[in-house]
Amino acid sequence: MKLSGNTIFITGGGSGIGRGLAEALHKLGNKVIIAGRRRSHLDAAIAANPGMEAVELDITDPTSINQVAAKLIAEHPDLNVLINNAGIMQPDAAAGKIDDALMVATISTNLMGPIRMTSALIEHLKGKSDAVVAYTSSVLGFVPLAATAIYSSTKAAVHSYILSQRFMLGSRARDRAALGAHRTHEQPGGRTGDAARAVHRGSHRGAPHRRRRDPCRGGQAAPSQRRPERTQPGQRLQCANDGNLRRGLTPS
Ligand SMILES: NC(=O)c1ccc[n+]([C@@H]2O[C@H](COP(=O)([O-])OP(=O)(O)OC[C@H]3O[C@@H](n4cnc5c(N)ncnc54)[C@H](OP(=O)(O)O)[C@@H]3O)[C@@H](O)[C@H]2O)c1
Numbered sequence: 001m002k003l004s005g006n007t008i009f010i011t012g013g014g015s016g017i018g019r020g021l022a023e024a025l026h027k028l029g030n031k032v033i034i035a036g037r038r039r040s041h042l043d044a045a046i047a048a049n050p051g052m053e054a055v056e057l058d059i060t061d062p063t064s065i066n067q068v069a070a071k072l073i074a075e076h077p078d079l080n081v082l083i084n085n086a087g088i089m090q091p092d093a094a095a096g097k098i099d100d101a102l103m104v105a106t107i108s109t110n111l112m113g114p115i116r117m118t119s120a121l122i123e124h125l126k127g128k129s130d131a132v133v134a135y136t137s138s139v140l141g142f143v144p145l146a147a148t149a150i151y152s153s154t155k156a157a158v159h160s161y162i163l164s165q166r167f168m169l170g171s172r173a174r175d176r177a178a179l180g181a182h183r184t185h186e187q188p189g190g191r192t193g194d195a196a197r198a199v200h201r202g203s204h205r206g207a208p209h210r211r212r213r214d215p216c217r218g219g220q221a222a223p224s225q226r227r228p229e230r231t232q233p234g235q236r237l238q239c240a241n242d243g244n245l246r247r248g249l250t251p252s
Pocket of ligand 1: 011012013014015016017018035036037038039041057058059060085086087088089109136137138139
């Protein structure tokens with residue numbers, strides 16, 4: 001992501017990590033618009049950072065999301081970066097009876113909210129240079145904190161969703177490239193495509209070939225001219241007495 005000259009929308013930008021991100025990106029020369037439910041927090045942030053703007057948003061409410069998305073596109077047509085940061089974390093009781101309201105609030109804020117917000121802006125973002133969609137996930141998505149099992153599971157879910165979304169946006173860029181239609185102003189797909197290829201490196205045609213390890217050379221990569229014929233299923237490569245690779249030798 002380029003760090004200046006963007007128009008950036010940050011959910012949960014009125015406090016905590018979101019406000020920190022908003023102020024840092026504002027200082028770097030980006031147009032920053034923050035969002036959240038509490039008007040007092042939004043007003044305090046924009047008062048301290050002249051030029052920053054704010055909009056009220058309830059990320060659990062699809063109507064609020066769609067209204068804010070429409071307002072952003074109308075008033076900030078250069079918008080090219082979405083940072084899905086708003087989130088809540090509350091202790092729960094995975095070993096006992098779950099508080100249904102807590103569960104619904106956590107999932108709709110941390111998982112459905114970012115998915116809906118991105119969905120409302122994605123077609124706009126696809127038309128922008130250097131477009132980025134970012135999410136504030138958590139290490140608890142990888143190693144859950146048992147006392148916040150629902151929160152941790154929403155972060156794991158959002159991570160999974162991002163991998164699929166990044167891959168799908170990357171596929172779009174690859175399709176365009178194959179058609180020879182890639183243009184610089186369509187970098188959003190291209191950039192995410194690079195990342196998608198990084199995640200799935202090695203599983204795509206065109207990914208760099210890894211050189212075969214040569215057991216005759218202490219595991220160093222085998223020079224290409226020394227590569228033996230392709231092995232058949234069940235055959236193994238062995239280091240023969242003459243120092244060359246042979247296929248199908250029985251271990252001595
Ligand atoms: N703090 C950590 O150690 C940590 C670690 C890893 C990840 N995170 C993640 O980082 C993100 C920010 O957390 P934080 O620590 O900075 O907490 P925070 O200070 O409580 O900030 C959360 C922000 O989300 C907004 N928000 C909550 N519910 C919302 C809703 N329904 N609609 C719109 N905005 C809503 C809040 O604004 P309003 O209440 O005004 O709506 C607030 O500005 C979260 O996604 C969190 O899960 C935090």
